[in-house]
Amino acid sequence: MCTNKKYTLSDEIVDYINECLSKEHPESYLIAILHKVQGIYGFLSEIHLDEVAHLLQVPTANVYGVATFYHYFRLKPRGQFAISVCMGTACFVKGADSVLTSFKSELGIDMGETTSDGLFSLEGTRCIGVCALAPVVTINDRVYSNVVSQQVSQILNEIKAAERV
Amino acid sequence: MKYINAVIDGLSVSVEEGKTIMEAADSIGSHVPRLCFHPFLSTEGACRICVVDVEGYNNHLPACATKLQDGMIITTNSPSLRETRRDLVELLLDNHPKNCLTCERDGNCELQNLSYKLGVRERLFEGWRKEFKFDDSNVSVLRDAEKCILCKRCVRVCSEIQGVHNLSQMYRGVQTVVSPAFMAPMDESVCIKCGQCINVCPTAAFIERDETDKVWEAINDPNKFVVVQTAPAIRSAIGEGWDMPYSTSWTGKTVTALRRLGFDAVFDTDFTADLTIMEESHELMERLKSGENLPMITSCSPGWINFVEHFYPELLPNVSSCKSPMQMLSTLAKTYYAEKMHKDPKDIYVVAVMPCVAKKFEATRPEHFSPNGYPYTDAVLTTRELIWMIKAYGIDFVKLHEDEFDVPLGTSSGAGDIFGATGGVMEAALRTAYEKITGESIENLTFTEVRAVEGLREATIDIKGTLVNVAVANGLNNAKIILEKVKSGEKQFHLIEIMACPGGCVNGGGQPIPHVNKFIYPLDKDLVKKRQQALYTIDEAKTLRKSHENPAILELYKEFLEAPGSHIAHELLHTTYSEKSPKGIK
DSSP states (O other): OOOSSOOSSOHHHHHHHHHHHTSSSGGGGHHHHHHHHHHHHSSOOHHHHHHHHHHHTOOHHHHHHHHHHOTTOOSSOOOSEEEEEEOSHHHHHTTHHHHHHHHHHHHTOOTTOBOTTSSEEEEEEOOOSOGGGOSOEEETTEEEOSOOGGGHHHHHHHHHHHHHO | OOEEEEEETTEEEEEETTOBHHHHHHHTTOOOOOSSOOTTSOOOOOSOTTEEEETTOSSOEETTTSBOOTTOEEESOOHHHHHHHHHHHHHHHHTSOOOGGGOTTTTSOHHHHHHHHTTOOOOOOOOOOOOOOOBOOSSSEEEOGGGOOOOOHHHHIIIIITOOOOEEEESOGGGOEEEEGGGOOGGGSSOOOOOHHHHHOSSSSEEEOOOHHHHHHHHTOTTOEEEEEEOHHHHTTGGGGGTOOSSOOOHHHHHHHHHHHTOSEEEEHHHHHHHHHHHHHHHHHHHHHHTOSOSEEOOOOHHHHHHHHHHOGGGGGGBOOBOOHHHHHHHHHTTHHHHHTTOOGGGEEEEEEESOSHHHHHHHSGGGBOTTSOBSOOEEEEHHHHHHHHHHHTOOGGGOOOOOOOSSTTOOOHHHHGGGSTTHHHHHHHHHHHHHHHOSOOSOOOOGGGOOTTSEEEEEEEETTEEEEEEEEESHHHHHHHHHHHHHTSSOOSEEEEESSTTSGGGOTTSOOOOGGGTOOTTOHHHHHHHHHHHHHHHHHOSOOOGGGOHHHHHHIIIIIOSTTOHHHHHHHBOOOOOOSSOOOO
16 A cells, blocks of 8 residues: 555656645545546556545545445456446336356456456446337447347457457 | 423423434434434434424424424324324334344333334344344444444444444445445454444444353353453443442442353452553653653543544554553463462463453454563453443352452552543543652542543642643544644644543443433433443542552562553553554544
8 A cells, every 4th residue: 555655656646636735625526536537547546545544634435435336446457348238218128137147157247347358348228218229238449239139249259259360 | 501492292292492203202202112212422313213293294294304393283192193104113023133132222212112112023024134144343333234224323422422433334225235345344444343333333343252152161261360350330230230229339230240150260450450550650750751752541431542543643652551440451461460479471361341342352452462462452342241241150140249459450549430420531541640750648649520421621739839721521432532732733632542432431331321211312412421430430439549559550560560651561551553554544
């Protein structure tokens, strides 16, 4: 944990926290700071959370409480390919659940986790607004429509094959 | 002062402005059932058990979190309210382990008691229940998150009273759990092991590590000579285990009970409290002479030592190097006493009965092992554990006759007894310092100005022209105030006494938890005062009230330790501290 004065957080974030400290109720900027950290690093690591706590002088337990409370904050690095399975009503009734189960078993990870090679991470998401194409899966910026669970291994294999080239 | 008039259950009430519905209802004898509420911590309003109806409001309102307003017409009891409360308790029970019969808090659990009182006699629902790993990483405080009902009392005491902020609620919804940062085991957190979370927990989500089995085993081992020592604060609270009167001390009965349990020698930690004063006052005189590392801060409270190591490592040179009285006695038992009795220290087993769970950790610190590799203290029991042992053995404590401690490690002055109350170490030190500085006999032995009943005291003691600035703090949030003053140089103190637990050792994390039906909550100032009074009464009744006049102490120096601060005294009675990780946030 962080006991020395050197921080692994970028200067930009350290400067931002220092700026917050000069304002009234600096602790109220905690969420904004965590947003910035996640924006830069993609997720909130323990070392970064601890450093935020020490810089902002907010107990580490409270910082972790906030980071775990909001679904938006990720505590583990996202994979190179972030798979989001839409769990909105339309997708769900058309079988998103079994699609998600297939992804879990194919990848050997649970929701919110990342494969050990760092290639894939899996998330469930709320309605993304293309219900006509349900069930919908997005992988990074690409949208897969009318997905059935049997397709899952093919989708993953295509991505892996493209990566190997 | 403005008064608020309202009607509760058909009775008119008039209470000071700012009081809650719960406080107003309590004043007329309407005891609204409650669970997360704790009178000495902030309002949480989490459990909703204390709901009441107020005319004009469609929903039930929590009595603990709603301020009384003029003209309110309140009902604390109706079929609907009773059903709501019962439903809430039933929901908690459905998510709670059903091993009450083997639970440490069986018979004194607020959830169990509430369930009984509200008439929950069966559970029809067997469903999913939260599952968490039992955290027994810490030698002092164990955490069973499955028994947690999320009242947040532990979170509140850890931050509001102790300023440690080790605990918080993590995640949300059904996954919500109270934990240290990063879901770390307690042992890898900033926990200072004071055990106040154990005292305020309504269930057994926090408990101490039970060492009674270890002690039974040692007692029954014919090759072991088992020595026991009891801390000053034990004698003022142990009677509570048998509902005996408060403000009374039970020294003699405790000694008898310990002998009956089979301990081979029963010693008094008060003896080494006196010894601490000898060493500490010598250390203080040296520091005053050299002007270095002032102010000196006392080192008796292991919770405080953990706190300074995690939170204020920059002040470690200011902490007295004296071991705590417990460690001094254990060390002497395996050196001085072993020599005197012609025993191999390896055959001596030292048990310490303490009002404290941090002492369990202190005993395991590598600094407190002999150069030959064995610990000086083998086991530490809390007051609660000793009460269990006495009851398990079938001893009726109430009927016991009174006995005396064994010699030589059992003779003490009144100065040693008051160590268990806030300001006690300071008062004891001042008695000795006064006579050492002036060379005259002190007339007034009590220094009530250092009894920090409200948690924090600063005073200037005039020792015949020598002005000594002292401060006394209990509860670590109070200690922080003094430590910040020391760091900023705002005030030049000479001697500071810090006790981790609010009120001092009498309110330690290992003391009896008053029975749930008494509605006396740990942290209660009145309870703390009664336990303190028991110690002051012992002191006042003794003719021997100054540590440096204790004949057993004088003999110890003559036979073994030479003089306070001597080479051998340093080797055996002093210790070192070091910065600990993770670093706490002040």
